[in-house]
Amino acid sequence: MIELLQGLLLVTGSLFMLIAALGxxxxxxxxxxxxxxxxxxxxxxxxxxxxxxxHFLEEVVFARTIAITFFVLLTAPVAAHVIGRAGYFVxxxxxxxxxxDELRPNYNPLSHRLHSGLKKPAKESETDALRDGRxxxxxxxxxTRA
Amino acid sequence: xxxxxxxxxAILAIxxxxxxxxxxxxxxxxxxxxxxxxxSMIIVGIIGVHALQSDETSFLDVAIVVALMSFxxxxxxxxxxxxxxxxxx
Numbered sequence: 001m002i003e004l005l006q007g008l009l010l011v012t013g014s015l016f017m018l019i020a021a022l023g024x025x026x027x028x029x030x031x032x033x034x035x036x037x038x039x040x041x042x043x044x045x046x047x048x049x050x051x052x053x054x055h056f057l058e059e060v061v062f063a064r065t066i067a068i069t070f071f072v073l074l075t076a077p078v079a080a081h082v083i084g085r086a087g088y089f090v091x092x093x094x095x096x097x098x099x100x101d102e103l104r105p106n107y108n109p110l111s112h113r114l115h116s117g118l119k120k121p122a123k124e125s126e127t128d129a130l131r132d133g134r135x136x137x138x139x140x141x142x143x144t145r146a
Numbered sequence: 147x148x149x150x151x152x153x154x155x156a157i158l159a160i161x162x163x164x165x166x167x168x169x170x171x172x173x174x175x176x177x178x179x180x181x182x183x184x185x186s187m188i189i190v191g192i193i194g195v196h197a198l199q200s201d202e203t204s205f206l207d208v209a210i211v212v213a214l215m216s217f218x219x220x221x222x223x224x225x226x227x228x229x230x231x232x233x234x235x
Contacts, residue, residue, distance in 0.1 A: 003147050006147075007147060007150035010150055010151065010154040010195065010198075011150055011153060011154055011157070013154070013191065014153075014154040014157035014158050014161075014191070014195075015157060017157065017158055017161045017187070017188050017191055018157050018158075018160060018161045018164075020161070020184055020187075021160070021161035021162075021164035021165045021184065021188070022164060024164070024165060024168045024180065024181060024184055025164045025165075025167055025168050030174070030176050030177055030180065033168075033177065033180055034180050037180055037181075037183065037184040037187075041183075041184050041187035041188070042187075044187070044188075044191055045187055045190055045191055045194075048154075048191045048194045048195060049194055051194075051195075051198065052194045052195075052197060052198050052206070055198045056198075056203060058203070060203065061203050061206065064203070064206040064207070064210065065194075065206065067210060068190065068194075068206065068209055068210055068213060071210065071213050071214070071217075072187070072190070072213055075213070075217040076187075078217075078221075079183060079216075079217055079220040079221065079224075082220065082221055082224040083176055083179050083180060083183075083220055083223070083224045083227075085224070085228070086176060086223075086224040086225075086227040086228045087174075087176035087227070089227075089228055090174070090175075090176065090227050090228075092174055092176060
């Protein structure tokens with residue numbers, strides 16, 4: 001019985017890994033590729049580690065597999081966020097079928113400043129002037145440094 | 147059971163090859179970093195299946211280390227991409 005469950009977990013986990021790899025080859029865009037790889041690979045690692053824990057049935061192995069699972073669950077979203085942010089700033093091309101890029105109208109790529117859409121209609125000219133002045137003074141030299 | 151383990155190895159190997167294809171043809175550096183991250187995830191899975199096949203629990207420590215290294219590499223690459231190579235801190 002345990003063997004059957006273990007084999008099922010093994011094959012399912014490997015299939016999720018295969019789905020993640022297929023997604024990373026087939027999907028058109030950095031962000032969609034990330035969406036495939038992060039979730040599919042996390043679930044695949046979790047299932048494979050469950051199979052390993054079922055095979056050994058010892059406390060030490062339980063601790064290690066749970067450690068691996070939690071580590072993957074903690075780090076995969078953080079890594080995806082960080083690399084997606086870096087890719088957006090570098091200026092990757094989005095997919096042609098992208099319907100909405102909500103960051104583009106509210107974000108100034110030169111000064112790296114984000115202003116919320118709520119404040120904009122009230123005093124647009126003043127905040128814009130303030131933002132430009134600040135970007136020339138404070139942020140400008142940091143941009144040239146970076 | 148052995149058949150299922152071998153089948154799992156075969157599927158994981160196919161995923162490695164597909165991931166490597168993206169690593170080679172990826173048009174930009176972020177694509178390649180995402181492919182590398184998935185590659186290390188698949189390697190963690192392969193190490194788990196190998197530990198299961200060989201009845202050796204100490205391979206699981208290797209899996210932990212590989213997961214840690216992949217996270218650190220991704221964060222390092224992201225910092226490198228955002229700052230353009232030179233850091234001012």
